[in-house]
Amino acid sequence: MVYIMIAYYDPFELARKRIFKAIREAMREFEREFEELEEMAEEYMREVHELEKIFEDRIDEIRRGxxxxxxxxxxxxxxxxxxxxxxxxxxxxxxxxxxxxxxxxxxxxxxxxxxxxxxxxxxxxxxxxxxxxxxxxxxxxxxxxxxxxxxxxxxxxxxxxxxxx
Amino acid sequence: MSVYEEEIGGFIFREYVDIGKPKFMIVGLPDVGLVGEIAVLHMIRSLGFTNKVGIDSYTLLPPVAVVKGGEGLCPIRVYGDGDGRIVALVTDIALSSRSIVPLSLALVEYVRLRGIEYIIGLTGIVNPERAELLKPTVYWVASTYDAIKLGYNIPEAKRVEEGYIVGPYAIILKESIRRRVNTLILMADSFLDIPDPEAAATLLRALSRIIGLDIPVDKLIEEGELVKIRLKELMKETRSTLARIGKGYEYRTPIVY
Missing domain, CATH: 2.60.40.790 (Immunoglobulin-like)
Structure with missing residues (x-):
């Protein structure tokens, strides 16, 4: 038996593919930005903890003399x-x-x-x-x-x- | 009251007077042994520089206002001499790893916009032999041909042949190369995490040769212990940033040989 693939131009299929591709790219971009924001938040929290530690050390020094x-x-x-x-x-x-x-x-x-x-x-x-x-x-x-x-x-x-x- | 205000890369540059077109901007940011910081603070005090520009950021710097003589000041400030030839930048707070890159980029851009001819960065370089050294050595690295010529005007200083620079001065140097700003970084042998006034004095002697001003350093040596007491907290804060930005690279030799 011989199968013959018939390729035909389907503008709707092409539009559908383009839309999905755009969505996937937007999702990837969103994930990248979200990761960057997470990193920034982590960095910020590290800084806050360090500032807290410096503050506590100073208070400790005064308390202990x-x-x-x-x-x-x-x-x-x-x-x-x-x-x-x-x-x-x-x-x-x-x-x-x-x-x-x-x-x-x-x-x-x-x-x-x-x-x-x-x-x-x-x-x-x-x-x-x-x-x-x-x-x-x-x-x-x-x-x-x-x-x-x-x-x-x-x-x-x-x-x-x-x-x- | 500022006469001019401009935002560059998230930092507000607030000019209190017209700074004109200075030839040199001396930069002393907190780094190894606080050498640059100590040198610039001493220079400002001994030469009677006045506050000309305040630099601040509500998002990249901690919410700090420095109060002096009842007046609120920006945590990063630029002081200048009377004839507008030299300005010097100093900060009251340690820079966080988050603010190092934007501040360094903003600084180079500000220098470019104001037409300042040279940035001279003062800093330390960790030397394990520092404890036994009586006189620290000065090294330099430059961004352009003009800055190289300036470096050769210091006979006692050596050009850095190879190595790494990590921190704000690395960004200032790279951005200066990219934007063709004349930058000369002067580095003196120093302790990593003990404020080093002797290294700062050595740098000031070298700086005197290129800016054509005699900066007296005897008082800095005499008051070395007081300087260390004053800057102890800033050193502790800076140490944690240095560990986070990969200062350990400076101990390595470059892979390319």
Missing amino acids: YTEPLSTIIDKEDKLLLVIEAPEAREDTIEVTVTEDKIRVEGKIDKSKVEKALGKHIYTKKLEMVKGEYKLPYKLDPSKVRIEKRGNKIHIWIPKQPETY
Whole structure:
């Protein structure tokens, strides 16, 4: 048996296809825009949470009466260098304590210096101490940690465990 | 009271006085070690610049009004010298990752529209050796031939041969190349998340050579600790943005060799 396909021009079928194609494209465009809006909303919410955290941290600092020092950690092949700066603290009161799993830094606030920098703000009046606690990624012998104090700057050299570098 | 107001890319540029056609716009946006921010703040204070333009956006910036001397100010401001040759941009708030791109694009467009000859961006570049460095090195990268010539006028500065720039200055640089705006980005070795006044002082010394103004930096070094106390919160806010915009790329060497 032989079947013969007869192609014929159907303007309605063509119009129907064009309409469906336009609808599909519009749907895809709508989905893309919706995804973009979702991403923007997520980004906005992340920002809001961060601002909330900053606000809560500030309130916490006033409530507890202490602020955390500035710090940064630098990877130095076989060592980690923890740089801590406590510009608000009185240099002679800064103490560093090293235990096998954490490093603690404490110092008393230099009120006159903080007032000079920030004015007589409520935040300034409530602060008494600078305190920071840094958890180490592994347990180590505290005697192997080298501490250099340069004024209100503290450089703490932490040896890495052999398998971590 | 503004004399002229214009909206560019979602940001309102409010001019309080006619800024004329300055030669340089110095940009100090919050970035690595707040180096640019510290440098521009010190420049404005020590040279007695006045507030000429306020930049704001109700949708892209947090709802903040800065109050100084009983007056409400925009969170991003442009200050200028008396003879209208130099303007300097500084911000009171950390930029969110959402606002970095539109602000950078709007800035380049504003510079182009106002016919400002050069953008000079001041920023830091993370150097793991910074803790041991007594004197940070200055590096530069430029968008056009004229800006390259300006960069070579700083003998102590090195041209960046390869690497990545991430953040607002990357957008400013790329948009400047696209729009043929003369942009020179000066970068000094810095800590990532500790405000670095010494690096800012190094940048200001380099900047003095190209803008033909002597910017005294002794006071900035002397008051380094006060600057760090003042900018501690801005540093914390900026750190979270830096992590989100992929600042880690700056530690990588480019793949093409």
